[in-house]
Amino acid sequence: xxxxxxxxxxxxxxxxxxxxxxxxxxxxxxxxxxxxxxxxxxxxxxxxxxxxxxxxxxxxxxxxxxxxxxxxxxxxxxxxxxxxxxxxxxxxxxxxxxxxxxxxxxxxxxxxxxxxxxxxxxxxx
Amino acid sequence: xxxxxxxxxxxxxxxxxxxxxxxxxxxxxxxxxxxxxxxxxxxxxxxxxxxxxxxxxxxxxxxxxxxxxxxxxxxxxxxxxxxxxxxxxxxxxxxxxxxxxxxxxxxxxxxxxxxxxxxxxxxxx
Amino acid sequence: xxxxxxxxxxxxxxxxxxxxxxxxxxxxxxxxxxxxxxxxxxxxxxxxxxxxxxxxxxxxxxxxxxxxxxxxxxxxxxxxxxxxxxxxxxxxxxxxxxxxxxxxxxxxxxxxxxxxxxxxxxxxx
Numbered sequence: 001x002x003x004x005x006x007x008x009x010x011x012x013x014x015x016x017x018x019x020x021x022x023x024x025x026x027x028x029x030x031x032x033x034x035x036x037x038x039x040x041x042x043x044x045x046x047x048x049x050x051x052x053x054x055x056x057x058x059x060x061x062x063x064x065x066x067x068x069x070x071x072x073x074x075x076x077x078x079x080x081x082x083x084x085x086x087x088x089x090x091x092x093x094x095x096x097x098x099x100x101x102x103x104x105x106x107x108x109x110x111x112x113x114x115x116x117x118x119x120x121x122x123x124x125x
Numbered sequence: 126x127x128x129x130x131x132x133x134x135x136x137x138x139x140x141x142x143x144x145x146x147x148x149x150x151x152x153x154x155x156x157x158x159x160x161x162x163x164x165x166x167x168x169x170x171x172x173x174x175x176x177x178x179x180x181x182x183x184x185x186x187x188x189x190x191x192x193x194x195x196x197x198x199x200x201x202x203x204x205x206x207x208x209x210x211x212x213x214x215x216x217x218x219x220x221x222x223x224x225x226x227x228x229x230x231x232x233x234x235x236x237x238x239x240x241x242x243x244x245x246x247x248x249x250x
Numbered sequence: 251x252x253x254x255x256x257x258x259x260x261x262x263x264x265x266x267x268x269x270x271x272x273x274x275x276x277x278x279x280x281x282x283x284x285x286x287x288x289x290x291x292x293x294x295x296x297x298x299x300x301x302x303x304x305x306x307x308x309x310x311x312x313x314x315x316x317x318x319x320x321x322x323x324x325x326x327x328x329x330x331x332x333x334x335x336x337x338x339x340x341x342x343x344x345x346x347x348x349x350x351x352x353x354x355x356x357x358x359x360x361x362x363x364x365x366x367x368x369x370x371x372x373x374x375x
Contacts, residue, residue, distance in 0.1 A: 003231050007292045018174065025179075037180050040179065040229060041177045049268065050292060050294070053290055056251075087370075089366075103366070103369075104253070104366070107364040110234070116213075117229055119184070119226065128319070128356050139299040160307070167300060196319075238328040240357075243350060245339025245340065
């Protein structure tokens with residue numbers, strides 16, 4: 001049920017961005033065991049002037065930095081989130097080739113009553 | 126006090142997008158009883174390569190899918206959220222004519238101390 | 251560790267938008283005591299048809315309204331958030347000159363296990 005927002009600098013080819021979607025979906029399958037075709041994600045591209053990052057926490061980030069914000073059920077455990085971060089770094093470093101330094105992931109938790117995946121129903125409440 | 130982010134595919138006319146704003150505002154008035162002119166919303170349009178959705182949970186979605194993320198006070202009840210989803214589907218299917226299958230809504234809860242609606246004050250804390 | 255999303259109308263010069271980044275970073279330093287170079291922020295610009303605001307709560311907002319959404323550790327106190335809102339309004343009114351009426355800020359809280367700032371690790375869990 002996760003829904004994800006991805007932000008990166010403008011200019012990467014379509015295939016690069018599709019590989020991010022594919023890797024994120026695969027990581028969600030592997031780490032959170034989401035159902036088949038549970039992929040709900042958008043990418044927003046930003047010009048240099050609209051994209052800021054720092055090197056805090058001793059990590060040398062680059063213009064290839066990718067921000068990923070994922071909203072999940074609040075029933076997910078710390079272990080599941082840890083597995084998700086790890087798997088995401090593995091998969092995205094393989095394809096499209098994102099340096100592990102350039103992956104900034106943030107998870108938000110929402111209770112089951114907070115989701116409507118169609119028809120105006122609260123399917124999981 | 127809700128603030129909403131709407132994501133959809135690029136290409137819908139202005140009037141279509143205004144109807145989404147109008148319907149969302151009306152649904153918030155009806156379901157959450159928000160004050161007059163409490164409408165704070167943005168739309169982001171995405172090219173095909175930046176917009177991904179699946180058919181999970183047995184729902185046949187289309188390229189007209191609309192993602193709506195709404196942040197509300199954490200005092201809202203499950204009943205209110207249910208009413209919001211239902212009203213939103215009703216109103217947006219009337220105008221601009223969004224299929225109920227194509228409405229994906231997610232709510233996030235934030236305590237009253239987390240809001241500043243102007244002047245740098247925490248008006249509701 | 252905060253990550254922020256800023257939304258405003260299209261058309262402000264680069265320097266204006268850089269001043270928003272600078273002011274937000276400075277406010278986070280001052281109010282939340284975040285580490286050096288802990289700046290993770292994006293701006294999304296919206297055409298008029300994709301940007302809606304109202305005058306609820308007796309505040310006369312304008313087209314220069316700026317929405318700022320900030321995700322922080324859930325250990326932040328109400329006092330810290332209050333200080334953040336106040337400092338943000340001060341700094342952004344100095345530079346780039348945003349009216350305090352035109353600042354709409356929303357904070358979301360996420361536990362330490364929800365963050366990966368690089369390498370696929372949950373650095374703060």
